[in-house]
Amino acid sequence: MKTSVLRPKKWQFAAYLLPGILWYAFIVFVPVIGAAYYSAFDWMGGPKKTFIGLQNYVTLLKDTQFWQSFRNNIYLCIVCLIGQIGIAFFLALMLNSRIVRFKKFHRIVTYFPVTLSAVVIGFIWNMIYDYNYGLLNTFLEAIGLGNLQQAWLSNRALAMFLVCVPLIWQNIGYYLVIILAGFSSIDTSVLEMAEIDGATGFQRARYITIPLIKNTLIVCMTLCISGNMKAFDHIYVMTGGGPGTTTNVMSLYAYQNSFLRYKMGYGSAISIGILILSIGITAICRRLAEGRKGGKEDA
């Protein structure tokens, strides 16, 4: 009886939530709607705008540079899904095992890069890849592989992978924490039982841990894909999309169009394109991941 007196009425709930919702709507939906509106104009910035309907989107569909950037985003997603979540999962398993000592220390060290600014990380890795004084070239020299030394980020075949490495390195800790939280929900007796039954570490991971934290992994995957579809800062600092357009990604391309070429209207159309593609790909991946789970349950 007491609780129902203290419990706020429904409209009170709504009233308390309203400021937050309004604020969120203002900073998230208004810019998106604004971008959608501007994308219908040939607009160079400033007061003069010419309405051109869907012309910007027609251009976008035929823009090979945009689709190259899109392919780079997809590449980034795949490499980071394997790198970030894969390594994070592996580390989480290690941290959960009994042989590893100083678990807290490892967790802090792994999480530390997450707290750094992307710009700082970009600069650090630029120094690592530097041709004359870089850590990587110095290391190769030291171990007698001096013939492998090169201007790393100028290598068109490798550049895209090389800019993925810092992204992976930075975000492992983030997914590690989420996966560890997922692990804590698994009843330890299940794992102990499997161990007594003679299951190897790999078998335990494959048949017990992964199925039980599947939802956590799907959350990680969603975050990873949506994060990498809007990747900008690392690449902006490290290569600016170069050499040429080798490491250009969609958001960088939108920025270049809006602020270097003054095509605000077209830049807005690209942003809307990014939004649609990101939602689409995230939805497809979730459908695939959840679909597989559903199929298994049937079997």
Next chain:
Amino acid sequence: MRNKKITSIALAALMAATMVPANVSAEEGVTLSVMHVYTKEEADQGDNTNKIPRDIILGYDEAHDDVTLEISEIQHDDYETKLQALAAADDLPDVFMMKGSWVGNFYKSGLLADITEFVDACEWKDEYRDGLFNGVNIDGTIVGAPTQYSTTTIAFYNTELWEQAGLELPTTWDDVFAAAPKFQEMGITPIAFGNSDKWQYNSSWVSAIAPRITGEDWVNNIIAKDGSASFTDDCFVKFLDFTKTLGTSGYLNPDYATIGHQDASSQFLQGNAAMFIDGYWNVEYIEGNADDEMKEKIALAPLPGFEDGAGDQTSITGGSGWYFAVNSKLEGEELKAAADLILYASGPVMSQEMVNVGLISTCESVAEDTSSFGTVREKFLDLVNAGYPNVEIWDARMDASVIDVMNGQFVEVLAGAVEPADAAAVIQAEYEHVCAQ
């Protein structure tokens, strides 16, 4: 209830009354918002290219009781981003600085005030160096005032290395390419180059090298957008062929695409490269960073030419890369004060102070005392005053979107990833798009 109404009316009246004097005082004087790139931090470090214009603007504020300036100083790179955002939002300050390549765009968007009558009436308009208003003169309408005289194409040579190789300093690219293998044998990079931001090749190389192949008329026709020149013309493709030869020759430092011009300059200053191409800003960089022994070894010259070239083979670029401008929303007294301010800040008073410390500026001022100038600065003054013909700085005169597309294509051609003819077609497509606007 009635009392309350009376009170509120009285309060409203009081409020209105107190607002009036504020308006009156504003009418007595003019308040202008000003945004520029001359920051206190950089001025305090002794950088004269920031300190002098900054002091000139502050001095103007102090000397004019009827004008109040609200100044925002923003560091160069941030300034570009911020001003672009303000321009897009149609929220520009009253007086601001703009890059040459923004002018056409800003003008078409109706952001710039016409200051032609003020320039015509300006008492020192004849003291400006030739052509400094070209970039802000749109069919006879002047929309800005120059802030600088910049020379973006200078070849710096390490004379000691050329002597060691037993070679004369080159005058043609054939000379350079013939000398390069010798330097490589010596373990020296023939040409130091840093193009990570992509504008470097355009500003410091193309603006001078392209007209040596295409001729100056072709470049001027492109700038005039009169339809008589096209980027797919054979002469420009020939220039792109040169670009490809240069980029794939192996004579540039292998990391040129990922390092900046200052990194390349420091390679040159450490004696690791025989030559380096950059703009006037590198003169200040060398004065600040090289030791005296190195400064003695450096020779400055126009870029090498071609024996069978079309235009003048010794030209250097000259012009203003940045301009002061006035917001088109200003009218009457405010517009007059703003125009007065920008002409003062670009004029002979500023120029004289610049020249006195060994810098080249907007007017043909003569230094009072040259004894304190550094070695390289003196060599630079000699170069500028040697009477080499001037050519246009491309990224100060052509549209920003064409320049951006061009810079991207140059990178591809240098890397040998795109054929010259294909790159020319891409640039031409963007150029036609801009011409059609």
